Amino acid sequence: MSTLLTLFSGIAIAAGVVFFLAGTVALLRFPDPLSRLHALTKADSLGLGLIVLGLLPWAGGWFAALKLILVWLLVLLAGATATQLIAERLRGEDPPP
Amino acid sequence: MTLLLDLILGLAVVGVAVWTLAVRENFPAVIGFVAYGLLLALVWVRLGAVDVALTEAALGAGATGVILLFAVVRLRGGRAEIDAATPGPRQRLAAGILCGVVGLALAVAVLSLPDPAPSQAAAVARHLPELGVANPITGVLMAYRGLDTLLEAVVLVFAVLAIWSMAPDRRWGAVPGPVFPVQSNGPLSLLARLLPPIGIVVGIYIAWVGADAPGGKFQGGTILAAMGILAWVAGLWRLPPVASRGLRWAVVAGPLAFIGVGLLGFVFADGFLSYPPAIAKPLILLIEAAMTLSVAAALVLMVAGPPEGRRA
Amino acid sequence: MIYGLVASALVALGLYGLVTQPALLRKVLAFNLLGGGVFLLFGVVAARGGDPVPQALVITGIVVAFAATALALVLVLRLFQITGAATIAEDETRR
Numbered sequence: 183m184s185t186l187l188t189l190f191s192g193i194a195i196a197a198g199v200v201f202f203l204a205g206t207v208a209l210l211r212f213p214d215p216l217s218r219l220h221a222l223t224k225a226d227s228l229g230l231g232l233i234v235l236g237l238l239p240w241a242g243g244w245f246a247a248l249k250l251i252l253v254w255l256l257v258l259l260a261g262a263t264a265t266q267l268i269a270e271r272l273r274g275e276d277p278p279p
Numbered sequence: 280m281t282l283l284l285d286l287i288l289g290l291a292v293v294g295v296a297v298w299t300l301a302v303r304e305n306f307p308a309v310i311g312f313v314a315y316g317l318l319l320a321l322v323w324v325r326l327g328a329v330d331v332a333l334t335e336a337a338l339g340a341g342a343t344g345v346i347l348l349f350a351v352v353r354l355r356g357g358r359a360e361i362d363a364a365t366p367g368p369r370q371r372l373a374a375g376i377l378c379g380v381v382g383l384a385l386a387v388a389v390l391s392l393p394d395p396a397p398s399q400a401a402a403v404a405r406h407l408p409e410l411g412v413a414n415p416i417t418g419v420l421m422a423y424r425g426l427d428t429l430l431e432a433v434v435l436v437f438a439v440l441a442i443w444s445m446a447p448d449r450r451w452g453a454v455p456g457p458v459f460p461v462q463s464n465g466p467l468s469l470l471a472r473l474l475p476p477i478g479i480v481v482g483i484y485i486a487w488v489g490a491d492a493p494g495g496k497f498q499g500g501t502i503l504a505a506m507g508i509l510a511w512v513a514g515l516w517r518l519p520p521v522a523s524r525g526l527r528w529a530v531v532a533g534p535l536a537f538i539g540v541g542l543l544g545f546v547f548a549d550g551f552l553s554y555p556p557a558i559a560k561p562l563i564l565l566i567e568a569a570m571t572l573s574v575a576a577a578l579v580l581m582v583a584g585p586p587e588g589r590r591a
Numbered sequence: 592m593i594y595g596l597v598a599s600a601l602v603a604l605g606l607y608g609l610v611t612q613p614a615l616l617r618k619v620l621a622f623n624l625l626g627g628g629v630f631l632l633f634g635v636v637a638a639r640g641g642d643p644v645p646q647a648l649v650i651t652g653i654v655v656a657f658a659a660t661a662l663a664l665v666l667v668l669r670l671f672q673i674t675g676a677a678t679i680a681e682d683e684t685r686r
Contacts, residue, residue, distance in 0.1 A: 252477075259473060266466035282593075289597040296601055296624050300608040305616055312620055319627050322594055326638040331630075334650045338657045343623060347616075350664045354616055357677030364613035364680035374610045382603025389595030389635065403643050415643035416650070431651045438658035442665045497654050574654075581661035584668075 187239045194236030201229030215272055223265045227258050285325060292318045305354070309347040316340025329493035330416045333485075337501040338578075345508065346582055412490040412563065426551075429541065432534040432570060435577040439530055443521055446585035452522035456583030461514035471513030478506040486571040490560075496533075496567050500574030507579045518579070521586045526576065533573030536566050595635040601628025613678045615667045619660060626656045 205225025212218045234254045241247040295318060299311035316339040323332035366374070403415050443455070462468040486499025510516035519526045540562050544553040554562050605625025609618055630649045637645030670676060 256474075256477070259470065263466045263470040270466070285593045289593045292597055293600050293604070296604050299624065300604060300612070300617075300621060305614075308617065308620055312623065315624065315627065319631065322597070322631065323634065326594065326634050328634055328638065328646045328649070331634060331646055331649050331653070334653045335627075335630075338653050339623075339627065343657055343660055346661050346664055347620070350616055350668055353668055354671055354677060357614070357671075357675075360676065360678055360680070361614045364678045366611055366613070371611050374607055378603045378607040378610070381606060382599045385599035385602055385632065386596050389599060389632070390592070392636065392639065400643060416647050427648065427651055431655055434655050435658055438662050441662050445665050445669050495650075497650060578657075581658060584661075584665055 191236040191239055194232050198229045198232030198236065201225045201232065205229065216269060219265050219269055223261050227261060230254055230257055288318065288321055288325065292322060305351045306348075309344060309351055312347065313340050313344040316343065330414075330495065330498070333493060333498040334501075337498055337505075341505065342501060342578060342582065349582070349584070412560065414489060414491055414493065414495075416493075417489050417495055417563075425537075425541070429534065429537045432537055432573065435574065436530055436534055439577050439580045442581060442585055444585075446521075446587065450586045452520060453586040454518050454520045455580055455586045456511075456518060457587060458517070459512055459514040467513045468515070471509050471515050475506040475510055478502055478509075482506065482575070483571070486567060489567065490564070496570040496574055500571045501578060503571065503575035504578035504582070507575065508582055511579070511583070518583055526580075529572055529576040530580065531573065533566070533570035536569035540566055592635075594631060598628045598631035598635055601625070601631065604628070613680055615670070615678060616664075619663050619667065622663075623656065623660060626652075630656075 202225060205222050208221030208225065209218050212221055231254055234250050237250060238247050241250055292315065295311055295315045299308050299315055302308050302311060317336060320332045320336035320340065323329070323335055400415070446453075462471070482499045482502035484499070485494040485502060486496050487494075489495030489499065507516065511518055540554070541551050544551050544555075547555045602625055605621050605623075605628055608621025609625060612618055612621055630652055633645050633649055633652075637649075
């Protein structure tokens with residue numbers, strides 16, 4: 183059971199790290215700000231979600247696990263809003279053709 | 280493996296610091312500084328100082344970043360003046376050599392620290408049971424070095440007063456800081472409506488668990504202040520005017536509670552700021568609660584700046 | 592021990608920025624970099640003995656540093672509003 187759990191956590195965290203890596207590469211390589219934002223939030227939200235998922239079995243109790251999930255939800259909310267704000271400002275400055 | 284992690288983290292902190300100094304524009308410099316603060320918070324976690332990491336992330340990176348950004352937006356231009364005042368290469372070289380020597384001397388001092396390290400951990404641990412708190416940091420802040428914490432609380436009040444006194448006479452008594460337009464919809468309005476209920480609970484929780492786990496009045500108060508600032512920037516909450524009595528009481532509540540309890544120590548215990556053992560914990564909780572309120576109020580006011588709105 | 596060296600480097604960098612950068616806003620930034628280095632140095636020394644006293648003092652320090660930064664920025668802004676100056680360099684015309 184515990185080997186299975188370790189395997190599950192390992193895969194989830196590794197997948198999360200891959201998403202972070204992809205997001206970072208996109209941030210550096212994508213040509214325009216809007217697509218960079220798009221790639222970054224998507225990668226970070228999902229990547230962090232996978233890492234939290236991988237850590238859940240080791241959180242040591244329901245309360246700690248709930249706190250981990252809450253952290254993820256808060257990051258989702260803050261990240262999505264910040265992206266929206268930046269994107270709105272970008273569109274205001276330079277309307278798309 | 281952990282050595283590699285420390286090495287990468289250390290290089291990243293120094294790299295971001297260099298970028299913050301070297302970049303030409305103000306805005307990226309501030310963004311670099313916020314990244315520097317967050318990386319520094321990670322370093323504190325690596326050093327096992329979670330309390331410090333929370334404070335650094337919340338205040339050092341977050342709140343300082345916000346006031347720096349406000350300043351960047353208002354300080355426009357001046358490029359020619361700055362270029363004219365930039366010291367020449369020879370002066371810079373001299374300064375660089377001097378600063379390098381300072382850095383090297385510090386590095387040598389760190390590398391030649393005595394072994395084993397002197398520590399007051401045992402002395403603190405001995406007194407913790409009398410205080411009824413399990414987090415040694417909180418124990419130190421409230422009792423062992425209570426006077427320092429009291430003085431710091433007073434420093435916050437003075438800082439707010441000093442900032443207010445920067446206002447022109449005709450603005451005195453008005454609402455501090457700019458007045459933001461009300462955001463009735465859009466993402467900022469959504470965030471400012473959704474986050475504060477959660478943030479207020481989290482802030483109070485962090486202040487509360489400070490007695491037994493990493494957290495405390497400064498970290499909790501900062502989160503409460505952040506919620507207030509969010510609602511203020513979204514135009515959903517008008518800051519009370521500087522002349523408001525409630526606002527002034529909120530700023531001084533913490534230091535007053537601290538001094539009051541401290542003076543009671545003369546009567547009921549061994550002297551100033553010494554707690555009677557039987558009720559040490561409730562007294563510390565009382566001070567912590569009042570301090571959390573005052574820290575939050577003082578931080579919001581420091582971010583807002585001197586009064587500049589119309590007289591309320 | 593790595594972080595002791597990092598802290599030394601940060602102090603040197605912050606000091607350099609404080610001395611060489613003419614813009615007041617950047618001086619405040621450099622001052623904060625320097626402060627971060629000093630706190631870290633303090634923390635590294637503290638971590639060796641597992642000592643809670645310096646940690647508590649660093650928390651106090653960070654809060655006071657924030658208050659000082661806020662006051663410094665208000666002063667910088669006020670100077671800018673009144674004189675339009677972004678530096679404290681000698682005025683060219685007066686020299």
